[in-house]
Amino acid sequence: MLVALPLVPLLAGLLALALRADAPRRLLLVVTGLIHAALTAATYFVPPAPAYGGLLELDAPGQLFLSLASLLFVAAAFYAAGYLSHEDAGPKRDFQDGAAFSNAPERVFSMCLCLFLSAMTVVCATRNLSVLWVGIEATTLSSAPLIYFHRHRRSLEATWKYLLICSVGIALALLGNILVSVAFFDPISPVSSMGLDEMLPRAGAAAKPWLRAAFIFLLVGYGSKMGLAPMHNWLPDAHSQSPSLVSALLSGALLNCAFLGILRAGQVLTAAGMGEFCGELLVMFGLVSMGTAAVFIVGQGDYKRMLAYSSVEHMGILALGVGIGGGATFGAMLHAVNHSLTKGALFLISGNILAVYHTRSCHDARGVSRALPITAALWMAGFLAIVGSPPFGMFVSELTILQAMLESGRILAPVIYLAALTVIFVGMATSVCRMVQGPLPPAVPHPGPERLLAVGPPLVLLAATLVLGLYLPGGLVALLTRAAAAISLGG
Amino acid sequence: MDMTQTLMVALVCVNLAYLAVTRLRSLTRITAVQGILLAAAPLAVLGQDPHGHATTLALGVLAIKGIGFPWLLARTLSRLEVNPVVEPYLGFNVSLLAGVAGLLFSLWLETRLPFPPGLFPPLLFPAALTSIFSGLALVVARRKALTQVIGYLAAENGIFLLGVPLSAQGSVWLELSVLLDVFVAVFVMGIALHHINKTFESIDVGRFCSLRD
């Protein structure tokens, strides 16, 4: 099963490049997503055996993040089928600076989407630090062309920043990997691979200073990909310039994958008895990210950038939750699920708004409830979900983390946490409410009825996070508990 | 004469040269020299090689870092038809001084760090670290997008050099897949460079100023 998981999207990508006709290629995206989701679902019933000589191996955290990536890809694939068929393929004018541009060839776009999924699958389904690194670098390379789908200046600028910052960041993570193997260096009985199965039992004998240095490099390296402040500069640019379905995948699936890289490093250090060190660093980066996001969300005039900064905030919450440890680890895992579902939905909805209004400005896109009633309702619901109001799932996860934080006896962290959440609530509410209400700008033509493929996927995702707020299924709790136990820094 | 030592000193010189040269063409040549020196590194550092491990790695490095990258960069450069001068944010002499300071720092660090005995040959750590420093300096202190790619490459080369003594333990295929990843990265960056040159009619990253808060 693990053999097929990365292979299916890889082959589908090559097939997508070969297919000339548009309709079958769009269908192929959906079918690939469904097959991948089915295979992922099957891993819950039949525990998969390690594949490729043990390089790929699925454990609970991997399974969790793999499911999220797969689910989001299905939603994005359905959305893409509608999006691509309504996207004008010919040359057109940029609505911001008026320059002429065209789209990237759809075949290349579809191929990169599939390869992106394949790379994320590798990242999630491995317990080997080297393979993890190769996978994360592959996600960068396969997603860069996705950001540059609309070939204009700003998307190119965003793509370049993304490529360079993430590549350099990931190069630092490679340095971290090397330092890990320096820590494990033993000339008499060398560690034969960077697999966790081999490293965890021997972690007690590893050289502590080197592990410490290694974790810092891995945290900075993968953290820049994950969007932790202050390494987040690429994130708002890339998320605001890429097509919305790509933003949804980047935010909902890719950031988690990068976080998994940090968690794997945390596993090694915890086995060496240094979990507390990792926890403190994660708490620090988490709080800084939340604070940075709060500062930039207030008065943010671009609604896609606003969502991107919200991703920075939620990545901060994830890091904070794992760093606090105890019950917060479970909360962080639940939060990852909720964030992926909600942020994926929100980006897809923002794509609907962008398609009609042709602007990313909160001030110009007004009267959404008149133009696109369903989208407006979803936008409002998504906003409530992302800021953590009940009855959505994020309320539960944020509360769990807060509770664990208070139990751990910290004072400063919960204060900053609550302050940042409040500021972000107010900041986002201003923009979202202004957009939903108000008169329709005269320049905007009244659009027709909303398409099922445009509102269906975000609706399903939001419904899922609503369900998670009301009722946590036993199977999910079991998975989250196992994942939290595996990556817990408490030892 | 100790082969490894000579190699390391040569690599240090190459790293400083990255900061001193004023022509893009010379930069691509320096990457070629560094790649070839790096290809010799596994053979020199790993010594005895019963499984053909070092040889495979050396051949892979020679193909990708010694020939692949310089060819790719030179091809990109000749197609771009840009001003052949490296435009610095930070002057060449200052960069060079910073490079020497970085070398001093890494030499000092080498005496302070608790290296596992027998892992790193002397001078390998400073050579690798200066390469990372020079690479990052090229990324931040030069105006052209192409020099940023070369800087990324130089930093990656330094990290690779640090991994060479450890590569005896792991699988050579993983090392090669890392190499391949970096190759694809440079390839994708090369494509992006073409687009930048076409869209902005320049590869000056100073023109990237439309996205900000």
Next chain:
Amino acid sequence: MDALAHLLAALLLAPLLPGIINRVKARLSGRVGRPLFQTYFDLARLVQKGVVESETSSWMLPLGPVVSLATAAIALTLLPGPAGPSPAAFTGDFILAAYCLGLGRLALILAALDSGSSFEGMGASREAAFSALAEPVLFLCLLALAADAPDISLSGMLGRGLTGSLAPERLFVPVILFILLLTENCRIPVDDPNTHLELTMIHEVMVLDHSGPDMAAIVYGSSLKLWFFAAATVLSVLPVRAMPPVAGWAVFLAGLAVVAIAVGLVESSMARLRLIRVPRLLGAAGTLAALSLVLTVWR
């Protein structure tokens, strides 16, 4: 006797080096060239001539050439020969040697300023700027040599060859000394000794007002300076001190000839650097010197 032999040889043979350089350049450009001993003929002719001095100049003008010749001779006295150490060697003598050369340069610069000509003032300013950049490089290089020398004097530092296992950083020293030779002796790529345009000159324009025996002192002094740097370069590479005296002398003289030929080759194959690029050349040499020093000390 052995000790004085080198000084004697330098005083006698130094004017031969410019002759060799000119011969190489001429041959490479397809000409026959001046005789090898042309510098001796020039010196003989200049000594017999009278001196013409400007009415506006002071006692500094005739003093410059004398001081420059004397200081070059003192520096040479401190340099060890191929067969034995210098008779005047003492700890730290390399500082005296470096500053003797500096004093000679200062005297020439002052003499040039004294002439009152704007051309000479320009040449003096350039000479001062470049020598100010060359001096730290020279000291870094000497420190690198001194770092592992048995005895911190020119005699202890030079003539050992590339000691021990051929440590790579030691290979930089002769390269740096060669670059300094080109700079200090006003050769291409820093300065062109044959240029005909005063605006582009550096060294030659400084000495335009000198004539007769004064000019002879300048020409002779600069040959001695050339000998100083060429000998230092040779002695930093070849372990002549370890050889029997006769072989040592032969190798030493052959090495000097090779250096002179190398200068000729560089001058024939390179163009002069733009003035603003010269600091970069010296900067590169300085970096190499720092590298060499750091690596030598660190071992």
